[in-house]
Amino acid sequence: MNFLSPIAGLLLAAAVLPPLLLLWFLxxxxxxxxxxxxxxxxxxxxxxxxxxPFQRLRWRWLLVLQIVILLLIALAIARPRVQGAGESGQRTILLIDTSGSMRAVDTTDGRSRLEHAKDIALARIDALHGGGALFSESGETMVLSFSGDAVVECRFTSSAAELRRSVEEITPSDQSTHAVPALRLARAYATNTDPESPWPVGGPAVIECISDGRIPDLADRFLEAGESLVYHRVGSADPANWSFSVVAADRDVRDPRQVRVLIGLVAEGDVPDGELVLRVDGGVVATRSTSAPDGADDEPFARLDMVLGPYTLDAGANVEVELLVSDANPADNVVWLELPPPNPLRVQAIAPIPDLIRFGLESLDPASLDVVDSPEAFQPGYDFTVWPAESFGDTVLPEGRHLVLGGVPNGLGVTQDNDQTTPAVVMATEALHPVMRGVGVGRLEILNAPAWKGSRGVTELMSGPSGGLVFAAEPVGRRVVAVGFDPMESNWPALPGFVAFLANTASWLAEVPEANAFEPGDVLRLQGVPGTNAMLSGPNLEVEVPFDLDGRGQFGPLRTAGRYVLQSTGQRPAGYAVNRTDVEENLLGSSEVLQLRGSAIGEEASGSARQSVRGWILLIVLAVLVGEWWLWRR
Amino acid sequence: MRFGETRDPAPTTMEELAPGGLLAKLSRMDVVARRAVRGARSGERRSRKRGGGLEFAEHRDYEPGDDLRFVDWNVFARLDRLVTKVFIEEEDLTVALLIDASASMDWGNPNKFLFARRMALCLGVVALRAGHRLRVHGLGGACPSDLAGLRGGSRALPLSRWLLDARAGGESDLAERVGRVSGGRQGRGVLIMLSDCLEDGPADAVRRAVSSGWETWVLRTLCPEELDPGANGLAGDLRLEDVEKEGAVEITVNRSLLQSYHARLDADRLQLESDVRRAGGRLVELDTSLDPELVLFELLRRGGLLR
Structure with missing residues (x-):
């Protein structure tokens, strides 16, 4: 037997027993x-x-009975629960975790955590609605599943068959775990089950959460007054599992046909070695052996980053990276990429542009370098545009990607403290930024450096003694690298690092966002032929998607990771990669407690069926009262 | 039925008062007077008075006016001296029965007052049949007027009528009442007081009676509920109310309390027996649950009141 409110019972007993003894004697x-x-x-x-002297404290049946009554009432207030079936009127909400981590198979029986969770749910349903010696009438139970969002699988019902059916129909997802929407939904149902009634119907329901306990967003939530939350744990605490944390492809700026694939792996626990396989359009392109990095045995998990390639891919392609390994969760061992066709570098420059800069840009071997006479002649469509400071004045840069030399334009969140310029050297760099990789600035000397100060959201790539020198910013619709001083008033163009800076800048500015890359839980926003339908196929899915008159359609939220293909009439198939790269979700170590803010719910014995016996205790109290009345009258 | 409440109905006939031919079995019994007593008239008992009795007491010198019939001529022949024989005058024996009729007597199973009246009837009948003078007095309660001067076996009827009509109730002042009864001008003899002696005063009453010349017996009647309350149904949390006096005492019956009660009762019995003996009287304690025949033929005979 355990108690849902032990403190309340103890307080009552401590508060009323001494007065009872006193009143008894009085x-x-x-x-x-x-x-x-x-x-x-x-x-x-x-x-x-x-x-x-203490002869008054002698055995008196009436006193003993009254003490027994009070202790029983205190026991009832402590809300004891014993193994048995559901009591009449008891309402229970079963919250079943269907997030990606529940796909893990970390038991010897070869069944997933979700399957075990469903077993527990079915056992609970049997216990709550199976009747018994004490509890012949069952209450009502509701089934909710949650991962990224909450799904009402079955509303409150006393039908065990309906509940069982709803549990058996629950399918896994690859979404990250977000229990708060489910908890909010459960609370709404727990306090009022009749939408026609403004008042709560019945007492609060008992919420039983069946999960592996990896629910980060619960840590910010309090357990509300009177709320009962029971935690049924599934999964092991120390599984061995590989998972992906990053997958990306990068075309070389100078030769866009060259593609590198960036892979981030997370090794949790004592993982075995694996074989990484890269497939392009279904064909194996490369393999790479993987083993856990050093220290993985001691740490909860270890990261392993690697770059595959470069490979020559002249056209767009479907890239699949799979880790062949036997681990706890096979579902997170594969990721996909939809690689767009190569995009040759096209640069636009606003005159006047110094020759040294022009030579530097030409060294990038762009497909085109077009110089226009004035800012008014600016044309969109280039990978980026080079702006000398004197060319943009006070105007705000148009949407697009820009390299600004000799100043910082308005609208970036960078301000100048004063008009003073001073000689400067570089004091610090943001070396981890892609623009600054391999850019040596040790010998850089600047003749006239203004004092720029960047606001929040602006990255200071280089800093001098008086303020920032080079900034990177991504305001809405733009991506800008601004060199706050005139490079021609420094020795930078003569330094090797300047070419590296231009190359990095061109690469970063020309970078194409991962096309059609999604995560489970996202909504696919599709573009198609206006007013038509298209067939979307994916993992265990084939659905028709309608497009409105603007050609927009959508599907989701996506439950399962994998490659989705949209087949529109008269158009080439479009692929969409849905990858589960949420590290928190891919970590599988099952938690012993459900951590809430200010409290931790310990796990309930798996499959146990504990029910409140408060009603029975109160019945015993009544019987004892009758007995006492009889003794009193005798 | 509450604790100590009398179950048996009150007797209405002599047979009910002394059932089972009890009176018939008393025909050869007599009340014992251990010393000579002064009766109201000459009778069958020795008297302290010297005079016309048959039992020789002593010689004394002849004085003019002495009855010449009592001159001992044998002594005169031998000693040439006139002496007069003095005889103990035999007087009748008075038996006084004093029955405590206070409210405390009308309690218990068997009822103490009924038991006392039964004993009084038996003792009275014994006295009447033995030719003694009998007096009956009620102490407290609602008793008929005192009976006095009864003599002869035929007077058993008015005795029984008196006893049947007697009712217990109220309080009794034993010492004052006994003092008044024993101090009268009537003859002396054996005074038998039947009482539960639960309140103060029995020893004082005995002292007064003895000082008035009475050979005094106290027959203390106690019922089983008083002798062993725990075994006779007293239990629980109780408010004990005295049937005779104001006031109450709250108790919770448990083993230690009963032990304490028994210790207190034993001490009270020893104390009363000692007080009565020191006052010149004698005490016999009677349990109302005892067979009357056992009481009469064994206890009282062994105690010396009857023979």
Whole structure:
């Protein structure tokens, strides 16, 4: 037997038992009995009091019964629960975790955590609705599943068959775990089950959460007053699992046909070695052996980053990276990419552009380098545009990608403290930024450096003694690298690092966002032929998607990771990669407690069926009261 | 039925008062007077008075006016001296029965007052049949007026009528009442007081009676509920109310309290017996649950009141 509110019961017992004893001695009803003489009795009592000062504390059935009654009431308030079937009127909400981590198979029986969770749910349904010696009438139960969002699988019902069916129909997802929407939904149902009634119907329901306990968003939530949350744990605490944390492809700026694939792996626990296989359009292109990095045995998990390639891919392609390994969760061992066709570098420059800069840009071997005379002649469509400071004045840069030399334009969140310029050297760099990789600035000297100060959201790539020198910013619709000083008033163009800076800048500015890359839980926003339907196929899915008159359609939220293909009439198939790269979700170590803010819910014995016996205790109280009344009257 | 409440109905006939031919079995019994007593008239008992009795007491010198019939001529022949024989005058024996009729007597199973009246009837009948003078007095309660001067076996009827009509109730002042009864001008003899002696005063009453010349017996009647309350149904949390006096005492019956009660009762019995003996009287304690025949033929005979 355990208790849902043990403190309340203890407080009651501590509060009422002493007063009861006091009241008992102060007001004890005694039956009147005539005797021939009270003299001997009075003397006997005096003798006894003289010999036993505490003779009042002697066995009295009525007092014992009253103490028993109070203890039982305190016990009932502590809300004890014993193994048995559901009590009449009890409402229970079963919350079943269907997130990606529940796909893990970390038991010897070869069944997933979700399957085990469903077993527990079915056992609970049997316990709650199976009847029993004490609990012949069952209450009502509701089934909710949750991963990224909450799904009502079955509303409150006392039908065990309906509940079982709803549980059996639950399918896994690859979404990250977000229990708060489910908890909010459960609370709404727990307090009022009748939408027609403004008042709560019945008492609060008991919420039973069946999960591996990896629910980060619960840590910010309090358990509300009177709320009962029971945690049924599934999964092992120390599984061995590989998973992907990053997957990306990068075409070389100078030769866009060259593609590198960036892979991030997470090794959790004592993982075995694996074989990484790269497939392009279904054909194996490369393989790479993987083993856990050093220290993975001691740490909860370890990261392993690697770059595959470069490979020559002249056209767009479907890239699949699979890790062949036997681990706890095979579902997170494969990722996909939809690689767009190569995009040759096209650069636009606003005159006047110094020759040294022009030579530097030409060294990038762009497909085109077009110089226009004035900002008004700016044309969109280039991979990026080079702006000398004197060319943009006070105007705000148009949407697009820009390299600004000799100043910082308005609208980036960078301000100048004063008009003073001072000689400067570089004091610090943001070396991890892609623009600054391999850019040596040790010998850089600047003749006239203004004092720029960047606001939040602006990355200061280079800093001088008076403020920032080079900035990177991504305001809405733009991506800008701004060199706050005139490079021609420094020795930078003569330094090797300047070419590296231009190359990095061109690469970063010309970078194409991962096309058609999604995560489970996202909504696919599709573009198609207006007013037509297209067939979307994916993992265990084939669905028709309608497009509106603007050619927009959507599908989701996506439950399962994998490659989705949209087949529109008269058009080439379009692929969409849905990858589960959420590290938090891919970590599988099952938690012993459900951590909430201010409290931790310990796990309930798996499959146990504990029910409140408060009603029975109160019935016993009533019986004892009747017994006491009988004794009283006797 | 509450604790100590009398179950048996009150007797209405002599047979009910002394059932089972009890009176018939008393025909050869007599009340014992251990010393000579002064009766109201000459009778069958020795008297302290010297005079016309048959039992020789002593010689004394002849004085003019002495009855010449009592001159001992044998002594005169031998000693040439006139002496007069003095005889103990034999007087009748007075038996006084004093029955405590206070409310405390009307309690218990068997009822103490009924038991006392039964004993009084038996003792009275014994006295009447033995030719003694009998007096009956009620102490407290609602008793008929005192009976006095009964003599002869035929007076058993008015005795029984008196006893049947007697009712217990209220309080009794034993010492004052006994003092008044024993101090009268009537003859002395054996005074038998039947009482539960639960309140103060029995020893004082005995002292007064003895000082008035009475050979005094106290027959203390106690019922089983008083002798062993725990075994006779007293239990629980109780408010004990005295049937005779104001006031109550609250108790919770448990083993230690009963032990304490028994200790107090034993001490009270020893104390009363000692007080009565020191006052010149004698005490016999009677349990109302005992067979009357056992009481009469064994206890009282062994105690010396009857023979």
């Amino acid at each position: 007001k004890l009803r005694r039956s009147r009995t005539p005797v021939s003489s009270q003299r001997l009795w009075r003397e006997a009592i005096e003798d006894m009091r003289a010999n036993a």
